[in-house]
Amino acid sequence: MTAASGRYRYRIRYSITGRIRFLSHLETVDTLLGSVRRAGYEPALSQGMKPKPRISIAMPRPVAVEGLGELVEVELTTQPTPEQLHADLAGTLPAGIVIELVEEVPTGRRYVAGAVTGARYLLLLDAPGDGGPDPEQLAGIVERFAASDELVVARRTPSQHRDVNVAALVEDMHVAEVPAGAAARGWPTAAAIGFYLPLADGGSARPSEVVTALERLAGHDLGMPRIVRLEVHTSDDGGREATVELVGAGVEPGPARPWGSC
Amino acid sequence: MHPNERTIERLLHEVQKPARYIGGEPNEVRKDEATARILLSYPDAYEIGISNQALQILYTMVNERTGAAAERCYCPWPDMADAMRREGVELFSLERWAPARSFDLWGITLQHELCYTNVLEMIDLAGLPLHAADRREGDPVIIAGGPCASNPEPLALYVDAFLIGEAEDTLERLVGIMERLEGRxxxxxxxANTPSVYVPAVHAPAGPAADATPVDRAIYADFSIDTQPRRPIVPYSSAIFNRASVEVMRGCTRGCRFCHAGTWYRPVRERPAELVAEAGLEQLACTGYDELSLTSLATSDYTDVDEAIRLVKEQRPDLHLSLPSNRVDTGPVAMSAAANARQSSITIAPEAATQRMRNIICKTIDDEMIDGAVRAAFEQGYTSLKTYFMIGLPRETHDEVQAIVDFGIRARGIGREVLGDGARFTVHVSASNFVPKPHTPFQWEGMAPRIQLIRKAQFLRREMPRQQIRLSIHDVETSMLEGALSRGSRHTARAIERAWRAGARFDAWSEMYDEQAWLTAFEAEGTTLDAEATRxxxxxxxxxxxHVRSGVSREFLLDELWQSRAEAITGDCRWDGCTECGACLGPVRTKVVR
Incomplete structure (x- = not known):
């Protein structure tokens, strides 16, 4: 947004791992907003009878899914430098949420929630003794998934009951390397599966539905797999690779931390 | 680390609101090394318990002032409790997922009677013997406090000790016992030798009797701002209260005869406005809240309230400032309006709609003041007026219930007069059932019979107009249970256990309340729920x-009961002279800012 409007928009990339992954989407929004306020910044408010803070998470994160490249945009009434905002936020976040990057968003850019194109996931699996699949069978399961045209999973919510063809909504299903440091994060380390879930007009699959489809192909459950969302991609980030451009160079920052912090 | 950490994680995938069990909120404290381990519990769901100010105070005091570590635990919702039992997972703290039974001291706050079955549920989930007498070396000491500890007998079989009164001055002594002494x-x-601590097994092993050792209520004499948490835990968004709060005043001497807090927290103590504002602003910065509540039993009675509002607003002009429990007067209405530019509703609590009944309960207001407050509220621009009344009060007649209907119509008329006939506004009339509480002048009075309460509620529903008036009535079933428990004894304790074994828990949640379990439980103890409540x-x-001495004398309470029967009021000692209640005969006297 423009300085004239008194609102300054920032895009923040963060990770959310560990126990805090059990926060719901709304709880995550409130937690991030609280951190912004504790850092001494006032979120800009929407117009109308009941003004709300202007904050937007790119893609709702299912409960229990960890995220390493989550995106949120928040508008502030002041204009700190991205570096300053990053530093101030770092000390106010609960354990498990880490800011990776803060960028000011140029005027006129579409909000991040409207620009999401998809997300890349990693499924980390236990060893067979802990309920995980046999690693030797894993490649076969993944191959069969990739070759399938139809893998229907029932989606049930209080307001919705329909069948979803997961096979048509998953791309790039493959056996992946278990990332270094997985054990230190408390992740299963026996095997990993990577896949991409595009956000298309026809909808998208949920990662838990992918797990259900894999379990059906395996003929048994996959134990307690850990689902990690590696990246959220947007149409304005140059596909699946680039990051948003930095703006604000040469702009005098507005007053920051108007009433200090603890 | 909980031995079943991996299992807990698995359970979190299958329960509602897993954030209830994960901890890690901003301002949480984790100590790897500690001189003693203290577990603090509110026996209800996370979103209720995390909002409790008393527990936040104790948590902060232990962690900041001692080498001990305080952690938290709330009552798991039945889906989680059932899963924990199925998988053999014992109750655990939020901070480290450490088993509850591994702590030295387990403090449970009792804020209302309808959480008693949850206390039993938590003890059982922790894998501890339900009965205090069956606990052995290595088990934590379970101590309960809070306002319901003023009558400890309904839980005396299950809790090892009760802290009677305000914990601030006693807490460090309790922690010291855990640090210095080994062994349960x-x-x-x-x-048992600590002032204000009641140990049933020592002080009244056979139940309360004339020879039971009396225990005096602890009073926080200094009422220093230093014990006010500056960095309270910020709950995840599901909490019922998401706001900063500073206790500006403790105690109330208005003398409403039904009010437990009005006698239990005497004498009145206040905090200076500048310290209140400083603490509030610091708490806002440390929590990120955009609302500050200045709490007390009646904040408009706080003598420095205007200055406190001014000091806070000077720094944060747009802040939403909440002033709960205002008295019925035009001044507080204007004050609330000044404090809350954004708020569209205001609450007043006349409690009774006739002068006769207000005299009986010692509510020293009249119709002119109530109507003035209603008018002032609409003139200030409020479009939602919330009003609280009670039904089933002692010596209540039909006229008193009819008067509540008349009030609703009158308030609506004032609203139309001030705002215009076509204006959009609502008068909310809320009626709750009178429940007698221990240590009050009405402690001798029984509840109204169930059928009377039902008929009064039916009358209100039938007669109260619906246009621009919203009527809500507290359900009779849980009120009767509250009445049966609040003045209970050790045989009530056995009924509580029977009800819990039959599945009763979360009794304050209407969707969870199992009345049949309670009716059967009391009958099995040779009485009835209604007989206990109406006794x-x-x-x-x-x-x-x-055997619990509040500091307010029995003679004063009895005299107040008789005054009530004579339909006579008693003045407030802050302005009308000492009423000789006895509260100021101890080390603390009523202390106001000016």
Missing amino acids: ERRMAAL QFDDFEPLPWD
Whole structure:
């Protein structure tokens, strides 16, 4: 947004791992907003009878899914430098949420929630003794998934009951390397599966539905797999690779931390 | 680390609101090394318990002032509790997922009677013997406090000790016992010799009787701002209260005869406005809240309230400032309007709609003041007026219930007069059932019979107009249970256990309340729930809580009961002279800012 409007928009990339992954989407929004306020910044408010803070998470994160490249945009009434905002936020976040990057968003850019194109996931699996699949069978399961045209999973919510063809909504299903440091994060380390879930007009699959489809192909459950969302991609980030451009160079920052912090 | 950490994680995938069990909120404290381990519990769901100010105070005091570590635990919702039992997972703290039974001291706050079955549920989930007498070396000492500890007998079989009164001055002493002494037996012995700690097994092993050792209520004499948390835990968004709060005043001497807090927290103590504002602003910065509540039993009675509002607003002009529990007067209405530019509703609590009944309960207001407050509220621009009344009060007649209907119509008329006939506004009339509480002038009075309460509620529903008036009535079933428990004794304790074994838990949640379990439980103890709730104690009959001394004398309470029967009011000692209640005869006297 423009300085004239008194609102300054920032895009923040963060990770959310560990126990805090059990926060719901709304709880995550409130937690991030609280951190912004504790850092001494006032979120800009929407117009109308009941003004709300202007904050937007790119893609709702299912409960229990960890995220390493989550995106949120928040508008502030002041204009700190991205570096300053990053530093101030770092000390106010609960354990498990880490800011990776803060960028000011140029005027006129579409909000991040409207620009999401998809997300890349990693499924980390236990060893067979802990309920995980046999690693030797894993490649076969993944191959069969990739070759399938139809893998229907029932989606049930209080307001919705329909069948979803997961096979048509998953791309790039493959056996992946278990990332270094997985054990230190408390992740299963026996095997990993990577896949991409595009956000298309026809909808998208949920990662838990992918797990259900894999379990059906395996003929048994996959134990307690850990689902990690590696990246959220947007149409304005140059596909699946680039990051948003930095703006604000040469702009005098507005007053920051108007009433200090603890 | 909980031995079943991996299992807990698995359970979190299958329960509602897993954030209830994960901890890690901003301002949480984790200590790897500690001189003693203290577990603090509110026996209800996370979103209720995390909002409790008392527990936040104790948590902060232990973690900041001592080498001990305080952690938290709330009552798991039944889906989680059932899953924990199925998988053999014992109750655990939020901070480290450490088993509850591994702590030295387990403090449970009792804020209302309808959480008693949850206390049993938590003890059982922790894998501890339900009965205090069956606990052994290595088990934590379970101590309960809070307002319901004023009558400890309904839980005396299950709780090892009760802290009677305000914990601030006693807490460090309790922690010291845990730090210095090894072994449950030695700790229990030390607790029994600690002022204001009631150990049923020592002080009244056979139940309360004339020879039971009396225990005096602890009073936080200094009422220093230093014990006000500056960095309270910020709950995840599901909490019922998401706001900063500073306790500006403790105690109330208005003398409403039904009010437990009005006698239990005497004498009145206040905090200076500048310290209140400083603490509030610091708490806002440390929590990120955009609302500050200045709490007390009646904040408009706080003598420095205008200055406190001014100081806070000077720094944060747009802040939403909440002033709960205002008295019925035009001044507080204007004050609330000044404090909350954004708020569209205001609450007043006349409690009774006729002058006769207000005299009986000692509510020193009249119709002119109430109507003035209603008018002032609409003139200030409020479009939602919330009003609280009670039904089933002692010596209530049909006229008193009819008067509540008349009030609703009158308030609506004032609204139309001030705002215009076509204006959009609502008068909310809320009626709750009178429940007698121990240590009040009405402790001898029984509840109105169930059928009377039902008929009064039916009358209100039938007669109250619906246009621009919203009527809500508290359900009779849980009120009757509250009445049966609040003045209970040790045989009530056995009924609580029977009800819990039959599945009763989360009794304050209407969707969870299992009335049949309670009816059967009381019958199995040779009585009925209704007989316990409606029981009228004789004026000179021993009461189950006589061994708990609040500081307010029995003679004063009895005199107030008789004044009530004479329909006579008693003045507020802050302005009308000492009423000789006895509260100021101890080390603390009523202390106001000016």
